[in-house]
Amino acid sequence: MVLKPLVVAKFGGSVLNSPEAYVRVAEVIERLNKEYTVAVVVSAMKGVTDKLIRILENPQDLEKELSALTTSHVRVLEKTVDDMNIFGEAFAYITRLSDELARILWAVRYLRLITPKLRDYVLSFGERFSAKLLEAVLRARGLDAVMLTGWEAGIVTDDRFGEANPVMEETVPRVRSRLGKVLEDGKIPVITGFIAATKNGEITTLGRGGSDFTASLLASILGAHAIIFYTDVPGVMSTDPRIAGNAVTVPRLCIEEAFEFARAGGKKFHPRTFEPLREAATQTIITNINEENRTLVEKQCRPGAKTVALLQGYAMVNIEGGYMAGRVGTAALVTGTAARLGVNLAAFSQPVTETRISLLVKLEDVDSFTSELERVFDREGLPLRLSVERGIAAITVIGDGILSAHYMRRILEEAMKAGCNVYSVSPGAKDKSLCLLVDEPCSIEAVKRIHDNIVLPDVERLMKEQA
Ligand code: ASP
Numbered sequence: 001m002v003l004k005p006l007v008v009a010k011f012g013g014s015v016l017n018s019p020e021a022y023v024r025v026a027e028v029i030e031r032l033n034k035e036y037t038v039a040v041v042v043s044a045m046k047g048v049t050d051k052l053i054r055i056l057e058n059p060q061d062l063e064k065e066l067s068a069l070t071t072s073h074v075r076v077l078e079k080t081v082d083d084m085n086i087f088g089e090a091f092a093y094i095t096r097l098s099d100e101l102a103r104i105l106w107a108v109r110y111l112r113l114i115t116p117k118l119r120d121y122v123l124s125f126g127e128r129f130s131a132k133l134l135e136a137v138l139r140a141r142g143l144d145a146v147m148l149t150g151w152e153a154g155i156v157t158d159d160r161f162g163e164a165n166p167v168m169e170e171t172v173p174r175v176r177s178r179l180g181k182v183l184e185d186g187k188i189p190v191i192t193g194f195i196a197a198t199k200n201g202e203i204t205t206l207g208r209g210g211s212d213f214t215a216s217l218l219a220s221i222l223g224a225h226a227i228i229f230y231t232d233v234p235g236v237m238s239t240d241p242r243i244a245g246n247a248v249t250v251p252r253l254c255i256e257e258a259f260e261f262a263r264a265g266g267k268k269f270h271p272r273t274f275e276p277l278r279e280a281a282t283q284t285i286i287t288n289i290n291e292e293n294r295t296l297v298e299k300q301c302r303p304g305a306k307t308v309a310l311l312q313g314y315a316m317v318n319i320e321g322g323y324m325a326g327r328v329g330t331a332a333l334v335t336g337t338a339a340r341l342g343v344n345l346a347a348f349s350q351p352v353t354e355t356r357i358s359l360l361v362k363l364e365d366v367d368s369f370t371s372e373l374e375r376v377f378d379r380e381g382l383p384l385r386l387s388v389e390r391g392i393a394a395i396t397v398i399g400d401g402i403l404s405a406h407y408m409r410r411i412l413e414e415a416m417k418a419g420c421n422v423y424s425v426s427p428g429a430k431d432k433s434l435c436l437l438v439d440e441p442c443s444i445e446a447v448k449r450i451h452d453n454i455v456l457p458d459v460e461r462l463m464k465e466q467a
């Protein structure tokens with residue numbers, strides 16, 4: 001059988017917030033299905049993953065909270081599915097899963113022990129509920145939908161719970177055969193984003209926002225014609241519209257710019273969203289559910305600033321001491337310690353005098369990292385001083401050619417006008433991004449200024465060229 005071109009459609013939690021929203025999503029899928037073969041990837045309902053984390057960390061009222069959670073899912077079914085068989089099957093699935101979840105959480109409350117593995121297991125329920133709902137809504141509309149978990153779809157990961165990595169040698173053939181079969185049978189697979197499993201069948205998650213990564217991974221493995229990310233904003237914006245109300249949709253981004261954008265925390269994309277799409281021939285579109293506007297991600301780059309992203313919640317760890325100047329191995333010792341602890345270094349720098357090394361880590365990692373560094377310095381007898389500055393923000397300006405003096409000077413000027421101390425300026429790869437580290441309190445104002453005076457005029461010019 002000759003299949004129509006494949007489109008992977010990903011629906012984020014932000015658009016899955018009510019019974020009506022599931023219907024709207026189903027309508028979009030129904031429309032796509034007329035022209036294309038469709039594979040759907042879904043997130044949990046809006047807020048559900050956060051809620052599961054809260055219950056897990058604070059299970060006192062779990063009976064009440066779980067019953068509210070189950071009710072909110074069942075309510076979607078009640079409002080959207082009339083067919084008794086379809087309703088009954090989905091209802092049974094949801095109540096069975098709720099019971100399972102309740103039993104796990106009772107055990108957590110009793111044992112007071114949360115491991116990363118257990119956490120992933122608990123978080124996996126959100127996507128499973130959501131995919132089952134969408135399957136039911138689609139079936140009630142006469143579409144032949146079938147829900148698959150990430151592992152049923154064939155995604156195998158390592159056991160880095162909380163931020164698992166797909167094992168490609170296992171994943172590629174499995175996805176091709178399993179999802180390939182579902183598609184060849186003419187069905188619409190509704191796949192849970194975010195969750196997968198190790199080859200021993202232990203449930204893992206790909207990290208917050210991971211449904212994006214699931215979708216792009218599947219699209220690249222299946223050689224999809226297109227991937228469409230449906231979210232609550234009309235495409236990639238020139239900056240976060242909550243920071244600048246005048247932000248506009250960026251009509252076109254090249255894949256390398258999109259890659260930097262997701263890495264820089266843009267639109268809460270999973271940082272690895274565009275990784276699988278770099279080499280793929282897949283057309284990438286980011287839009288909102290009403291398709292008011294959209295961003296097309298293309299291979300070819302166009303010069304100019306496109307967007308500015310902000311990430312907060314970092315700490316800077318500074319290591320100082322004349323001792324390390326000219327001595328080979330101090331940097332290796334420091335970065336090796338981070339690697340051993342599994343602490344990701346978001347940025348690092350050292351002047352040529354070698355009297356200071358600065359490393360940027362997530363706030364939640366800073367205490368374990370610094371106490372281990374103290375121990376290592378002690379053990380090695382190194383007379384080094386450690387200091388920590390919390391509340392550091394990373395501002396990343398993205399656009400082809402952004403490292404030219406023309407942009408760099410103006411970007412620094414705007415940050416300084418916002419009252420920022422600029423701790424470091426780091427160029428990204430291929431002349432596509434520039435990252436500044438500043439204190440959090442000035443960061444919003446700096447983003448606003450960079451947006452209004454540098455990014456927005458460039459994007460508006462790009463829009464005119466399109467028109
Ligand atoms: N539900 C997960 C989260 O909130 C994954 C996702 O939505 O992409 O992080």
Ligand code: MG
Nearest residue numbers: 012209268269
């Ligand atoms: Mg998301």
